[in-house]
Amino acid sequence: MDKLPLHIVRRPELDRVFGLLRDNGYTLIGPTRRDGVIQYSEIRSLADLPVGYSDRQGPGSYELVKSETPRCFGFVHGADSWKRFLFPPKRRVFGASRQAGPQAPFDIDDLRSPPPAYAFVGVRACEIAAISILDRVIGSELLDPYYRQARDKMFVLAVNCIEPGGTCFCVSMNTGPRVTRSFDLCLTELGEEFGVEIGSERGAALFKQLTSRPATAAEKELFRLLLERASERMGRHLETEGLPEVLRKSVESPRWQAIASRCLACGNCTMVCPTCFCYNVVDSTDLKCRKAERWRYWDSCFTLEFSYLGPTSVRYEISSRYRQWMMHKLAWWHDQFGTSGCVGCGRCITWCPVGIDITAEASGFRETAPPRAVPATPQQAMPS
Amino acid sequence: MIAVQDRASVVCHDSRPMVPVTATIVEIQEESSNTRTYVLQIDDPALRSAYRFEPGQFNMVYVFGVGEAAISISSDPANNEYLAHTIRHVGSVTRAIARMKVGDKLGLRGPFGHGWPISRCRGRDILMVAGGIGLAPIRPLIYAILANRGQFGRVVLMYGGRSPSDLLYQKELAAWRDDGQMDLLVSVDYSIAQWDGPVGVVTDLIKRLRIRPDRTSVMVCGPRMMNRHVTWQLLRLRVAPDQLFISLERNMRCGVGRCGHCQYGPKFVCKDGPVFSYESIREVFGKEEI
Numbered sequence: 286m287d288k289l290p291l292h293i294v295r296r297p298e299l300d301r302v303f304g305l306l307r308d309n310g311y312t313l314i315g316p317t318r319r320d321g322v323i324q325y326s327e328i329r330s331l332a333d334l335p336v337g338y339s340d341r342q343g344p345g346s347y348e349l350v351k352s353e354t355p356r357c358f359g360f361v362h363g364a365d366s367w368k369r370f371l372f373p374p375k376r377r378v379f380g381a382s383r384q385a386g387p388q389a390p391f392d393i394d395d396l397r398s399p400p401p402a403y404a405f406v407g408v409r410a411c412e413i414a415a416i417s418i419l420d421r422v423i424g425s426e427l428l429d430p431y432y433r434q435a436r437d438k439m440f441v442l443a444v445n446c447i448e449p450g451g452t453c454f455c456v457s458m459n460t461g462p463r464v465t466r467s468f469d470l471c472l473t474e475l476g477e478e479f480g481v482e483i484g485s486e487r488g489a490a491l492f493k494q495l496t497s498r499p500a501t502a503a504e505k506e507l508f509r510l511l512l513e514r515a516s517e518r519m520g521r522h523l524e525t526e527g528l529p530e531v532l533r534k535s536v537e538s539p540r541w542q543a544i545a546s547r548c549l550a551c552g553n554c555t556m557v558c559p560t561c562f563c564y565n566v567v568d569s570t571d572l573k574c575r576k577a578e579r580w581r582y583w584d585s586c587f588t589l590e591f592s593y594l595g596p597t598s599v600r601y602e603i604s605s606r607y608r609q610w611m612m613h614k615l616a617w618w619h620d621q622f623g624t625s626g627c628v629g630c631g632r633c634i635t636w637c638p639v640g641i642d643i644t645a646e647a648s649g650f651r652e653t654a655p656p657r658a659v660p661a662t663p664q665q666a667m668p669s
Numbered sequence: 670m671i672a673v674q675d676r677a678s679v680v681c682h683d684s685r686p687m688v689p690v691t692a693t694i695v696e697i698q699e700e701s702s703n704t705r706t707y708v709l710q711i712d713d714p715a716l717r718s719a720y721r722f723e724p725g726q727f728n729m730v731y732v733f734g735v736g737e738a739a740i741s742i743s744s745d746p747a748n749n750e751y752l753a754h755t756i757r758h759v760g761s762v763t764r765a766i767a768r769m770k771v772g773d774k775l776g777l778r779g780p781f782g783h784g785w786p787i788s789r790c791r792g793r794d795i796l797m798v799a800g801g802i803g804l805a806p807i808r809p810l811i812y813a814i815l816a817n818r819g820q821f822g823r824v825v826l827m828y829g830g831r832s833p834s835d836l837l838y839q840k841e842l843a844a845w846r847d848d849g850q851m852d853l854l855v856s857v858d859y860s861i862a863q864w865d866g867p868v869g870v871v872t873d874l875i876k877r878l879r880i881r882p883d884r885t886s887v888m889v890c891g892p893r894m895m896n897r898h899v900t901w902q903l904l905r906l907r908v909a910p911d912q913l914f915i916s917l918e919r920n921m922r923c924g925v926g927r928c929g930h931c932q933y934g935p936k937f938v939c940k941d942g943p944v945f946s947y948e949s950i951r952e953v954f955g956k957e958e959i
Binding site: 388533584 | 679688760776831918922923930952953957
């Protein structure tokens with residue numbers, strides 16, 4: 286820790302960081318206080334941050350409260366995530382036009398406005414992990430040019446979490462609380478000052494223009510202690526060892542029905558999840574049927590329409606839809622993308638209206654399973 | 670036209686997998702009361718001649734302003750001029766297609782997915798089991814097999830339909846059978862006076878056949894329950910799990926493993942399938958509402 290390349294800047298320097306980023310053409314997006322929650326939106330200065338606010342999060346509950354310590358980043362994330370900027374909830378895919386009826390040829394344009402160069406302010410370790418998961422899922426230029434371009438341009442001003450939230454479990458998912466990768470600059474609030482780590486050449490170039498000093502041995506130790514304490518104070522824990530295998534063996538467990546008896550299939554968990562990537566497309570035309578458009582929207586595997594096939598839906602029962610979501614996140618994601626789909630941010634726990642806790646439910650499958658409903662087998666189905 | 674695969678057999682036309690190209694309906698063949706085959710020609714000559722597909726692959730078929738449906742290609746893969754989709758008119762997109770006429774324009778994206786593994790089946794007996802519209806993705810496979818008939822052992826098609834008037838490609842199938850190119854067993858769920866074939870489920874046909882399990886590759890495409898029972902029955906007859914191939918159907922929005930709709934356990938049906946070996950999906954196969 287003594288060799289930790291930690292620098293110290295005073296708080297007003299953050300305004301200079303913002304100014305320099307803007308001068309370099311970045312659109313600054315950071316945490317703001319809106320409708321009683323932390324929401325990511327455009328900021329211009331330190332004054333736009335919810336200084337002095339803290340959050341209390343639990344299953345199905347969220348509260349933003351005045352804090353005694355006037356920290357700049359004394360809260361964790363709200364429902365919002367950076368996914369909203371990289372993979373917008375609503376986007377035009379293409380427009381089509383024709384001069385006459387169905388026999389007329391049609392032209393298709395997929396003109397795309399390029400994304401702005403975003404500078405994300407206050408990105409937490411779990412959120413960096415979420416972006417790196419999205420990179421694997423939708424990172425290819427072919428699949429989503431907008432995402433790729435936004436992703437390549439973005440500047441990450443990260444923040445280390447020294448006060449985890451009540452539904453956080455990043456330590457279990459090995460994604461935090463310390464930011465260790467894919468950032469340009471990383472801040473750690475040390476009293477009235479910031480510890481600064483440099484994560485990229487872009488970050489270094491910006492940092493050079495700030496007034497700073499090297500951290501003292503005491504400050505480095507304080508940094509270490511704060512992050513160690515944060516690791517120990519996670520609101521939740523999920524034992525991940527062997528979890529995908531446990532879940533694979535539980536596909537037909539009656540526990541899914543038990544969860545479904547509480548689940549409203551509202552889809553909140555999928556909307557707030559920073560890695561959920563499913564989308565739907567909606568086609569429309571003008572009244573003359575000369576101009577058509579296709580739009581892409583975030584979709585949720587909790588809707589009945591999601592698995593529509595022929596006259597009905599494959600996942601008709603809510604238990605099947607919850608199973609799809611959790612099995613995908615914690616088991617099948619590994620097969621598909623070589624990583625868990627969960628970063629331990631706890632959003633799905635906080636924003637579930639009935640407070641279903643993924644850590645508790647997943648752990649439940651480790652317990653001796655209750656007697657199974659007997660499924661059909663080849664032997665039963667095919668008497669010799 | 671685009672195919673996002675790293676496979677040599679598929680031509681990558683450009684870098685816009687989400688954007689359809691236009692094709693013209695050149696012929697409409699009545700198959701049954703609610704099913705027709707649409708013969709299409711891709712409008713752009715360069716794209717048309719570059720277009721190649723494998724039996725079992727599908728296109729996303731776009732109706733202007735209405736939407737898209739994933740539909741398997743049912744024509745001869747050796748035909749570079751035209752391609753065909755056999756479409757049952759059941760949803761909003763396919764019902765819009767039902768209102769279209771010869772000369773009308775459709776959009777196409779594709780071909781997508783992995784088809785029937787023909788090259789792995791050379792020298793083996795081929796048993797194809799199809800139910801209803803499930804015959805559509807099997808027909809290109811029959812064309813491909815018959816084009817190299819000498820490379821395969823016994824070739825059998827078992828086909829189950831709802832009623833005699835619901836059976837697809839009847840004349841063509843009869844011609845192939847009469848030529849001695851393949852065996853054909855057809856059954857219907859319910860009958861009419863003129864029908865002298867078996868009545869029942871397609872799985873009953875398997876009992877009429879003595880297969881050589883160690884030499885047989887099986888290709889299955891039909892409704893979910895048919896797929897399940899045919900697969901189980903053939904496993905009981907000792908067909909190897911890696912020689913049982915099943916084509917699956919799912920809701921799809923993109924065709925390239927991005928929209929998430931077609932997930933089947935750990936698989937994306939659009940890009941990992943739609944044809945799977947039983948071996949590769951046994952973790953979830955036969956389980957309810959996966």
